[in-house]
Amino acid sequence: MSDTAERARKAQDRSAGSVLEASAVELTIGDQRVLEGVDLQIESGEIVVLMGPNGAGKSVFLSCCAGALRADGGEIEFFDRYAPRVARGLFSVAIQGDTADPELTGAENCRFFEQLHPAGTDEWQTLAERFELTEDMDRTVGAYSGGMARKVELASALSADVPLFLLDEPAAALDLSMLRVLHDELLRRRDEEGASVLLTSHTPLDAQIADRLVFLRNGRVYADGPPEGLLDELPPVLRVRGAVPDDEQFVGNRAFGRGDEVRGFLEQETDAEAIEAELPDDALVEIDPPSFTDLFNYYAYLAGEESQQSREATTTRSPESTDGTAGPVGSEQ
Amino acid sequence: MFLFEWLLQAATTMSTETAAPDSAEPPVPDRVPWQRQAWAFAERHLRVLVRSPMIIFLAVGWPLAWYVLTVSVFLPGDAGAFALGSVAVSYAFFGSFTVVVAVFAGAFAGDLDGGRYRKFRSLPIAPSADLAGRFVAALVLAVFSHAVVLAVAFATGARFEPRLAAIGLVPLTLLSFCVVAVALSLVLGAVVSKPEYMTTIGIVLALIAYYTTGFNGTQPGMIADDPWFVNVLPNSLATRQQLYALFDGDFTDTGVLPPELPSGIEFVGLTGAYVVVGLAVSILLVRRVAYGGDPL
Incomplete structure (x- = not known):
């Protein structure tokens, strides 16, 4: 089967139904209530940008969806049937923090995560080229700038062949030209492969690629809708x-x-x-x-x-x- | 119970088979590629090990320096081949313990402290594959360190006369010692959570264990009270079992006795018990602290 036909088949497979449905998600950390009943749905082939100021609870909510944190209450379900910990093979995650091992090279980090994910592929090599990182992939990540390390993490996360990507502040530390590369890549995944994306951000530029914007503040959803509709309001x-x-x-x-x-x-x-x-x-x-x-x-x-x-x-x-x-x-x- | 869970999980997640997608049904998560994940963790640690001068020094230079110092300062010039060999065995375990604890406590603490486990928990990783990978890398490092010290000792005059019937004790003691060292390193990594302190902590612990057991059980006479525990504590037990396996001779007047060397099957059972307990502690920590906790 040709690449084009394969992409079309995947897009068709992924063309219907709910990808993620979170309802009344709550979480308290220490004595602070971080999430207070968050509801969010993502349909197949949809790019949803979860926006909010620092401390709004975006990253914590994404971590709950990814199975990295357990919510205190509410429900998170993928593809109408799977709990986060069961569905982990169906999504790929880039979370904030130093997730790349500083003692490994960029290429070794990507290969490591490729081996860990059941749907891992070597597409990180192509992505590293698009992120203009090819020449640095044989240097240890400890010698990278914050933006370069972030690009390695994104190349690694985006190389998995999955129907859903959960990306925590992917624009952080990226310059504007690399942000455009990232946006183009996410739009390509959506249009050609039918992939869905949940992306957290406090960068207004990320709203450009959103099919839907969701605003989170103080652990609550304040607005949810297409960008044009929210602008009109x-x-x-x-x-x-x-x-x-x-x-x-x-x-x-x-x-x-x-x-x-x-x-x-x-x-x-x-x-x-x-x-x-x-x-x-x-x-x-x-x-x-x-x-x-x-x-x-x-x-x-x-x-x-x-x-x-x-x-x-x-x-x-x-x-x-x-x-x-x-x-x-x-x-x- | 944890060992059982671990074995069960390992047995049921070995396949990398992918279920065929059906356009009418939601996608089915691929099964966890256990072997590939275990190898990925092992390869990751081994790559870091070979490119770190500090680790190479701890694995080779550190125990050899102690060996040379001891032979030069404390042994007479006409010390026999057995005396040299027993000192070599004691420092071989000393070096293995130091480097495994320092390296793997640091690596575990680094993964916890750096937030990498939040990423790992979002991946369909079998915690047992993570542990297996760490353990394989630790074993490679321990065997390398151990073998280099014995080889250098042999090249400089030490002689070994293995008891063929007990030669199996050599890999068994190394294995058990490595399991105990890995378990201890995970405990340290979980409790201290500062990777930069681990080299110092590993060295200090190794020195304490070495001296309080009479040079890892090779000189129990220096212990004031009854030194029965040198046949019980894991570091001195392993060292004395390996002495028994590597020297088929009379140990009278060597300082190794009393107590008698741990040659009985009951000591093999005790060694096996250390393996079981070490694995149980390791599995518990990896499952609960690394993959079950929320260390924000």
């Missing part, structure tokens, strides 16, 4: 350049810095006129179409908090983070 976004508006005039009493501008959400578009009236004449004040960064900021920091009118206003701006996420004014990223 956002309140109007006001962009201010050349002046710093009062945070209290925005939803959640909070504005966000991005580059040389301040962006915030308005209860209604007409509020823009009141803000503009208080700013110098040369300031640019306009309603702007929402971006994925706005989407991330809204659901990561504001959703569910609009009613907290007594929130203390802050005025200092935080620098834009290196991953493209705008920093909330006066709050720690």
Whole structure:
């Protein structure tokens, strides 16, 4: 059977049904409730990006799905029948942390994990080439940068021939060109092989490849839907350049810095006129179409908090983070 | 019970056979490739061993340095071939113990501390394959260290006169000693969880075991009280059993007696018991701490 026909057959095999269904997943670590009843479904051939700020519970939830952590409550089921520990041969996982052995070379690490996974293949060699890592694969991982080690872990995880990939913050430590390579690879897996992907992220750029975005905060799901639908539901976004508006005039009493501008959400578009009236004449004040960064900021920091009118206003701006996420004014990223 | 579980799991997961996918049914997870996984773990550890100067030194240079020092300082110039041989056997076990504990406690602690076990737990790995791989690599290292010390001793004057009827004790004692050392290394790795301390801890433990048992049971006369325990504790028992197997002669006036050398079948049974207990502890730790716990 040709490669093309084989891919088509796999895509057909994987074309129907639920791949992952998690309901009311709960977990407490120490005295901290990390997951508070998380529900999530992934259909076959779907890329779901689980987004949220640091500490939201994304990685812990993914670890529960992967069988690396046991949830206290709720249910996680793969392909309508398998518990995580039973289904491990059907998915491949890249989790955060130093999972590559620093005393082995990149190639030896990939070969090691290829041997461990029942569906392991040597496709990591091709992936290493795409990640521009070929020349470094014979060096020990201990001599790698964080980004290079991450690419080895991703090449290893993505080389398994499985219908589902669980990727924890794959974009962390990747530069923009490598992020594009990763996105292309995930889209190819979905389109040609019918594979599904659950990917955690706090990088708005990852939303570009999502069929569905799920926002997690404080261990709870705040939003779940296709990116376009969630963008449409956002309140109007006001962009201010050349002046710093009062945070209290925005939803959640909070504005966000991005580059040389301040962006915030308005209860209604007409509020823009009141803000503009208080700013110098040369300031640019306009309603702007929402971006994925706005989407991330809204659901990561504001959703569910609009009613907290007594929130203390802050005025200092935080620098834009290196991953493209705008920093909330006066709050720690 | 754990040994039984381990054997059962090993027997039922040996196949790498893949169930054929049926488009009308959900996919079926492939069976765990037990042998491939065990080899992967063994190969991983062996690769690290051969490229580490520190490990090579601990395996070869460390016991040989002690051997040369002892022969030069404490033995008379006309020391017999048996005296040299018994010192060599005691340091061969000393070296094996040091390097196995230091290396494998460090490796286990490193996997726990570095978060690699979170990755391993997300893979369909048979914990017994992980343990088997570690054990095979440890055994290779221990045999290498042991053999080099005996070979160098032989080349420099030591002589061995094996009892052919008891020669099986040589691999048995090495095996049992290695199992005990691996079990101890897993305990240390789980408790200390700082890989950078393991070399020091391994050396200190080896020295304590060596001296408190009268040079691994080769000089029990230096123990003030009745030294009966040198035929019981695993390091001195293994050393004395190997002395019995490697020297077919009279041990009077060699410092090795009393007590009598452990030549009876009951001591073979005790050695076997150490293997069973060591395996049980190892399996328990790997299953519960490494693959069952949530060390966040």
